[in-house]
Amino acid sequence: MPLRLATIGCGEHATGSHGPALAFYAARHPATELLACCDLDPGKAERYRARFGFARAYTDLRRMLDTERPDAVSLVAPVERTCELACLILEWGFPLLMEKPPGRTIAEVDRMIAAAGGVAHQVAFNRRFAPLLRELKREVDAHVAPAELQHVHYEMTRVGRREPDFSTTAIHGVDAVRYLAGSDYAEIHFRYQALPAAGPGVANVLLDAMMASGASAQLAFCPTAGVVVERAVVHGRDHTFYAYVPMRDAFDAPGRLQHLEKGELKRDAKGSELADSPEPFVHGGFYGEYVAFLDALGAGRPPSPGLREARQSVAVAECIRERKGEYRA
Template sequence: MMSAGGIRIGVIGCGWHSRAAHGPSLKQLKSAYPELGLAACCDINAESAESYRADYGFDRAYTSFEAMLGEEQLDAVWVLVPEHLTASVSMKVMDAGIALLLEKPPGVNTAEVIQLAEYAKEKDIKHRVAFNRRHVPLVRALIAKLQEQEKQGKHIYSMTYDMIRVRRTDPDFSTTAIHAIDAAKWIAGADYESLRFRYDDLSGIAGGLVNIAAEGTFRNGIRVQLNCYPHSGMARELVTVRGEGFTYELYMPLMENAGSFTGLICSEQGRVETIAAEEDWQRAFGFYDENASFLNALLTSADPLDQDLRSSIQSVEIMEAIRGRAEAYYA
C-alpha cells in the first residue's frame, strides 16, 4: 500500500466529474494517509474552486492553473478539464516537470495523444490516463476468471459490451463511448484487429445524435460487439463474455442506475455464482483504486506506470473513427 510521505498534489478542473470521481477519492486517501498533501485545486470559476477546496480538504484554491503551477511545489497534478483542453493543459504541466494523471480521452484525436506521449517520453514525465473501468474490482474479477479458463485450455468465443444511457443527446458521444472501447480491449487482453461500424441516425431527437454499433475481432481471435445507445431509456453497462462451457455477465456499478443490480454473474457448466459490487461507489466503480494506484506508482516500484498515454492510443483512434462516422477500422 501507499506510503505517501511528502507527496503534494494539485487538481486542475473542479467540475462535475472531478467532484463525482476524484475529489471524494482523494479525500478518502488523505484520511488514510495524513502525509499526503492536497496542496491546491484550480478552476476558472472561483466559486467552484473554493467550494472544491473546502469540500475535499485542499489547502488553497486558484482560478489560474499557470499561477498554481508557478506558486506551488507540486509532485503531481490531476488534469480534469474538458477534452478539448486536456492536451494544452497537460503540456504546460509537463513543461513544469510535474507528474500527471489525465482524464479520458487524453486528447480529442490521435495526433494529440501521440504528441503528448512523445513529449512525456522526452521529458521523462510519469503519468497515467484515467480509464476508471480498468480499476473496477468486478473487471479485475472477470479478467481473473477468463485467465483461469485460458489456463485450462478453454476457448473464449466472444464479448459483447452494451453501453446504454438515458436522455444523452451529445452530438459527439464518442468521448463517452471510448470507455466501452477501452474496457472491452482491457478485458480481452489484446488490441483490436478490426471493427465494422453501423450508426442509427437520431437527429430527429437532437442534432448529431446517433446509436453506435461495432462488430469485429481482437488480435487474440475473440469476437467483439460494441453497442452504444445514448438515448435508450435506462442506464446500464453490461459486459457479456461467452466461451467454452462458461458465460460471464458483468453489470457495471453506474451512479445513474442506483438501485439496480450490479455485480458479476458467473455461469460455468450450469453452476451459477454471483459476485456483488462493493457498496462504496467510489471503490466499486474504480475511482478510489485509480487514484490510489497512481500515487502508489509514483512512490514505489510495486505498481508500474503501465497505463500510460501509449496504452490509450488505439482507443482514441477508434473514438476518432466513430466521430468521423467511419465504416470500418483496421489496426
C-alpha cells in the same frame, strides 16, 4: 511515502467523482497532503478546496505549480483543453493523472506522448479500476486461457443523451473491451442507427470487431434509451461471465458478477461484496485509479494505462466521431 497532490479542474465531474476520491485517499493515507486545487472560476476553486480539504485554491495553473511544487497532479478538464494542459504539465515535469479521453484525436495523443518523454503519467480509464470489472478480469484470466477466450460483448445505454458526439463516453466501453480481452483490436466495422427525433447527429452506434488475439467482440452504444446500464459478457471455452457494471446512477448499481461453467452457476457475487466501500466513486473506479497511480509513483514503476496504451482507444473513438465505417490496426 508522503505525497503532495494538486488538482486542476473543479467542475461538475471533478466535484462528483475526483474530489471525493482524493479526499477518501487522503483519509486512508494520512501522510498525503492535498496541497491545492485550480480552476479558472475562483468560486468553483474555493468551494472545491473547502469541500474536499485542499489547503489552497488557485485560478492560475502555472502559479499553482510553481508555488506548490506537488509530487503529482490530476487533470480533470474538458476534452477540448486536455491536450494543451497535459502537454504543459508534462513538459514542466510533473507526474500526471489525466481524465479520459486523453485528447480527441490520435494527433493530440501523439503530441502528449512527445511532451511526456519519461515523465510518469496515467490515463483515467476508470472502468479498468472498478472493483467489479477488475474481479471479472481476474475470474476470466483464472479460468480461460488467452487462446480460448472467444467473445466479448459490451453494452452501454444512457437516458436523454442527445449530443451528436457520444464518442467521449463510448470510449469507456471501447477501452473496457480491450482490457477484458487482454488484446487490441485488429479490425472493426461500424454501423450507425440515426435517431433524428432525438436531435441532429444523434445515433446508436454498433461495433463488430475482431481482436488481435483472435477473439470477436460486439459493442452497442444507445445514448437515448430508457435506462442507464453497462453490461459485459465474456465467453470462453466452457465458461461464460456476466457483469452488471455499477457506474454512477446505473440501474444495476452496485452491480453483479456471475460465472457459469458448462451450464452450472459457479459464482454469483453482488458488487457490494467486491468493494471495500459503498461509495459510488469506489464502485466506479475513481478511487482505484488514484490508488494505482500513486502506488506506481511510490514504487518507481510506470503507471498504467499510459498514453501509448490508450492510443488505440482514442483511435476507435475518433472513428466513431467521424462516422467511419471501418477501422484496421
